[in-house]
Amino acid sequence: MHKYIIKRLLYSALIFFFVMLVIYIILRCLPTSYLENVARQMSQRPGSKTYQEWLAQLEAQYGMDKGYLAGYFGWLGNFITGNHGDSWFYTVPVIEKFHDTVWLSFWMGLIVMFFEIIISIPLGILAATKQYSVTDYTVSIVALAGISLPTFFFASLLKLVFSVKLGWFDLFGLVGRNYERLSPMGQFLDKAHHLVLPIVTLVVLSIGGLMRYTRTNMLEVMSADYIRTARAKGLDEHTVIYKHAFRNTLIPLVTILGGSLPGLFSGALITETLYAIPGIGYTSYNAMVGGDIPFSMFYLAFIAILTLLGNLIADLLYAVVDPRVRLS
Amino acid sequence: MKFNDKDKNDILASKLNEQAEAQTAVDTTAASEEEYSLNDDRRVKVLSPGAMVAKRFFRNRIAVVGLVILAVMFLFSFLGGVISPYAEDQLFYTETIQKKEYAGAVRNNDFRFLASGDAKFDSAIQAQVVLAVTTGQDAVTYRDTTYHVNREGEDFYSVTTDGQATLVGIGYKDVVTSSVEGQKLPFDLVFATLKAYTNDENAFELGGEQYTIAEGGVVEKGGEEVAFVSRYVINPISPDIFLSRDFQEQLVIALESGADKFTFTDENGESEYFIDYKPDVKNWVVRQETATRTYDRYAAPSAKHWLGTDRNGMDMLTRLMYGGRVSLVIGFIVELISLIIGVILGGLAGYFGKWVDFLIMRIVDIFYCIPSTPIIIILGAAMDTMGVDPQIRMLYLMLILGFLGWPGMARLVRGQILGLREQEFMVATEASGLRVSRRIFKHLVPNVIPQLIVSCTMGIGSTILIEATLSFLGLGVKFPFASWGNIINDVNNTFVLQNYWFIWIPAGICILLTVLAFNLVGDGLRDAFDPKMKR
Numbered sequence: 001m002h003k004y005i006i007k008r009l010l011y012s013a014l015i016f017f018f019v020m021l022v023i024y025i026i027l028r029c030l031p032t033s034y035l036e037n038v039a040r041q042m043s044q045r046p047g048s049k050t051y052q053e054w055l056a057q058l059e060a061q062y063g064m065d066k067g068y069l070a071g072y073f074g075w076l077g078n079f080i081t082g083n084h085g086d087s088w089f090y091t092v093p094v095i096e097k098f099h100d101t102v103w104l105s106f107w108m109g110l111i112v113m114f115f116e117i118i119i120s121i122p123l124g125i126l127a128a129t130k131q132y133s134v135t136d137y138t139v140s141i142v143a144l145a146g147i148s149l150p151t152f153f154f155a156s157l158l159k160l161v162f163s164v165k166l167g168w169f170d171l172f173g174l175v176g177r178n179y180e181r182l183s184p185m186g187q188f189l190d191k192a193h194h195l196v197l198p199i200v201t202l203v204v205l206s207i208g209g210l211m212r213y214t215r216t217n218m219l220e221v222m223s224a225d226y227i228r229t230a231r232a233k234g235l236d237e238h239t240v241i242y243k244h245a246f247r248n249t250l251i252p253l254v255t256i257l258g259g260s261l262p263g264l265f266s267g268a269l270i271t272e273t274l275y276a277i278p279g280i281g282y283t284s285y286n287a288m289v290g291g292d293i294p295f296s297m298f299y300l301a302f303i304a305i306l307t308l309l310g311n312l313i314a315d316l317l318y319a320v321v322d323p324r325v326r327l328s
Numbered sequence: 329m330k331f332n333d334k335d336k337n338d339i340l341a342s343k344l345n346e347q348a349e350a351q352t353a354v355d356t357t358a359a360s361e362e363e364y365s366l367n368d369d370r371r372v373k374v375l376s377p378g379a380m381v382a383k384r385f386f387r388n389r390i391a392v393v394g395l396v397i398l399a400v401m402f403l404f405s406f407l408g409g410v411i412s413p414y415a416e417d418q419l420f421y422t423e424t425i426q427k428k429e430y431a432g433a434v435r436n437n438d439f440r441f442l443a444s445g446d447a448k449f450d451s452a453i454q455a456q457v458v459l460a461v462t463t464g465q466d467a468v469t470y471r472d473t474t475y476h477v478n479r480e481g482e483d484f485y486s487v488t489t490d491g492q493a494t495l496v497g498i499g500y501k502d503v504v505t506s507s508v509e510g511q512k513l514p515f516d517l518v519f520a521t522l523k524a525y526t527n528d529e530n531a532f533e534l535g536g537e538q539y540t541i542a543e544g545g546v547v548e549k550g551g552e553e554v555a556f557v558s559r560y561v562i563n564p565i566s567p568d569i570f571l572s573r574d575f576q577e578q579l580v581i582a583l584e585s586g587a588d589k590f591t592f593t594d595e596n597g598e599s600e601y602f603i604d605y606k607p608d609v610k611n612w613v614v615r616q617e618t619a620t621r622t623y624d625r626y627a628a629p630s631a632k633h634w635l636g637t638d639r640n641g642m643d644m645l646t647r648l649m650y651g652g653r654v655s656l657v658i659g660f661i662v663e664l665i666s667l668i669i670g671v672i673l674g675g676l677a678g679y680f681g682k683w684v685d686f687l688i689m690r691i692v693d694i695f696y697c698i699p700s701t702p703i704i705i706i707l708g709a710a711m712d713t714m715g716v717d718p719q720i721r722m723l724y725l726m727l728i729l730g731f732l733g734w735p736g737m738a739r740l741v742r743g744q745i746l747g748l749r750e751q752e753f754m755v756a757t758e759a760s761g762l763r764v765s766r767r768i769f770k771h772l773v774p775n776v777i778p779q780l781i782v783s784c785t786m787g788i789g790s791t792i793l794i795e796a797t798l799s800f801l802g803l804g805v806k807f808p809f810a811s812w813g814n815i816i817n818d819v820n821n822t823f824v825l826q827n828y829w830f831i832w833i834p835a836g837i838c839i840l841l842t843v844l845a846f847n848l849v850g851d852g853l854r855d856a857f858d859p860k861m862k863r
Contacts (some may be wrong), residue, residue: 016698300703
């Protein structure tokens with residue numbers, strides 16, 4: 001087991017190396033005019049350095065003054081030693097901005113995941129146990145609609161109904177106008193109030209996938225021989241479903257949910273941007289659109305690590321949950 | 329194929345049932361028809377695998393609904409653009425009524441002077457005369473000359489020298505202007521007109537001719553208008569406006585009656601004029617109500633524009649049609665690119681195995697791990713900065729999306745081929761000595777196609793969603809091209825969100841329906857292709 005984990009970690013590190021190499025080359029391949037444009041924009045900000053100084057710094061930081069490989073190793077070395085540089089867009093150290101924003105995204109993601117689980121798993125099981133019934137069709141179509149719904153369209157609809165027509169929520173932002181004057185508890189509630197719509201958006205858009213996944217796996221289990229055996233020996237349907245079928249459905253579910261745990265930190269890029277919630281997603285969006293290379297590289301590396309970690313956790317959990325699987 | 333027998337049996341069973349029923353019917357009437365023997369091939373109608381898939385697919389009502397939606401969307405996008413009377417980027421204009429400043433009027437409270445013939449009547453003397461009038465004197469002396477100031481009428485004085493003998497000039501407040509553009513009135517006429525006008529007479533005689541002064545100060549000679557007297561000085565607001573005599577008369581009448589608006593008809597038609605008095609500068613501002621041509625922005629749905637117009641004054645319904653074209657075409661091309669790369673690499677990996685498989689799968693692992701959304705956003709923003717042409721940009725977008733999408737396809741193909749390679753029928757093809765190419769294309773590929781079709785159908789849906797999201801963020805398809813995403817983009821403007829539902833709701837529904845339909849059809853196909861799924 002330990003050997004397997006170490007092997008997987010090393011392999012992940014290798015993948016990470018190549019992923020970041022590809023990303024680095026993509027960013028480097030953007031024409032030089034891009035860097036110059038960024039430098040020009042930067043130098044026009046009030047109280048900024050001159051254009052030449054910016055360009056020199058950009059090239060040094062981006063490794064533009066070196067070859068692709070040398071530049072990449074320079075970046076990688078900095079990344080591993082924890083030297084992430086300063087964000088050009090936010091003019092603070094990258095790691096500081098990251099710490100400021102990532103926890104909001106994490107808590108948001110956690111709440112979304114909680115609702116996602118308690119809504120979609122029971123519905124998925126319900127649909128599977130009553131296959132081809134009206135309930136099944138309804139659940140399937142709702143799940144598909146959730147997958148097919150464009151985030152921005154759904155968010156706009158929610159805003160129209162709940163912010164404009166009913167006036168229950170603000171259109172944008174994490175805090176209200178009176179935030180500074182509120183008590184700590186009031187501040188917390190204010191933030192929670194502003195997070196309702198983004199969380200609803202994320203939950204509605206994410207339940208579809210998990211619901212379908214639950215249904216498919218449940219259906220597979222329900223057609224297994226041991227379910228027929230359970231029924232044949234006269235167990236009541238409730239026991240069959242919840243004691244025999246559902247427990248076995250849990251194997252893929254736990255695997256996929258465990259694998260998505262690191263993703264909680266990655267933030268919801270689009271949704272946060274739509275609601276202007278200053279989580280890691282919105283922050284990185286602004287940084288990426290604003291040509292903030294240190295922050296973008298850091299964010300991309302972070303996401304890559306989370307993805308690899310998710311895969312690793314999923315594989316390990318699969319072995320832990322399912323005793324039939326032996327790691328090798 | 330394995331499932332053929334099973335399905336044949338089903339069909340056989342149902343046929344038998346039907347026959348039994350038919351038999352009872354036949355027995356009662358006439359038992360003349362010949363019966364097939366049990367193992368007669370004509371008894372069983374054998375369907376090809378394709379026909380069977382189609383049959384299963386069309387039995388799935390939800391999938392058929394999806395197919396119908398897709399058909400409608402395709403017709404709407406590809407045929408709609410042809411049928412629509414408008415072009416993709418045709419601008420529409422509207423006439424809006426605006427009150428624009430047109431002229432200014434001021435009541436003349438200063439004396440104006442006119443010299444008689446060549447007489448010396450300079451501004452120094454004029455100043456002395458004004459002084460005399462205000463102080464009530466009837467004579468002033470300037471440079472050893474005595475000027476007599478004689479009151480001729482209200483605010484109308486004549487100035488004489490040499491003991492009333494010589495007329496030097498006149499001072500007046502009511503302005504006499506010629507009716508003919510650019511023509512100067514003779515001094516005598518001005519004098520006579522003012523004399524009559526300021527004494528409220530409506531007729532006078534000059535040089536043997538009879539003149540009349542009509543209401544509003546129009547001086548006529550024999551029914552013909554020659555001049556115009558008024559206390560008001562009227563100037564156009566800008567030099568390119570010519571104020572006709574008629575207009576000035578109308579305005580003066582309105583000013584004197586204290587009206588705040590009047591209508592006047594000129595060669596451009598009738599328009600309404602509004603008069604505002606500005607006490608601080610003591611003048612009147614005349615504003616004309618005119619129709620101005622502007623872009624027909626955010627027009628509400630009407631018979632001409634079924635879904636109104638957008639922020640640029642383009643027909644919304646037509647934009648939606650062309651937008652659908654762009655969205656669908658992008659979806660297809662992107663999926664085609666990933667399909668080609670994925671099938672080739674996945675096929676190679678699956679068929680050859682060993683180090684080829686190892687190498688390709690490591691590349692797939694790497695691409696799988698690349699965070700595609702951030703990369704696309706960065707590239708989109710970079711293209712923004714570099715100002716890439718919208719058309720080329722669309723091409724880049726397709727290439728980028730296609731290139732980031734192939735690893736999933738490659739994994740799918742490889743997995744399928746790995747499984748199929750070990751099956752008996754592949755051993756059989758090898759044993760019967762078929763060529764490698766025939767083995768691959770006749771026996772291996774057709775068995776992967778069902779999964780590919782399902783995966784592509786759903787892939788197109790998600791590609792449309794990604795493209796729409798990018799365009800919504802302003803990083804995808806750019807103006808002047810329409811795509812469903814960039815049509816909704818306008819909702820970022822809170823005013824549009826609140827007031828113009830027709831700008832963004834139809835486009836959103838189009839995206840939702842199309843993606844949903846692709847998913848439904850994909851689901852239906854998956855079930856139809858799956859021999860284990862039996863309904």
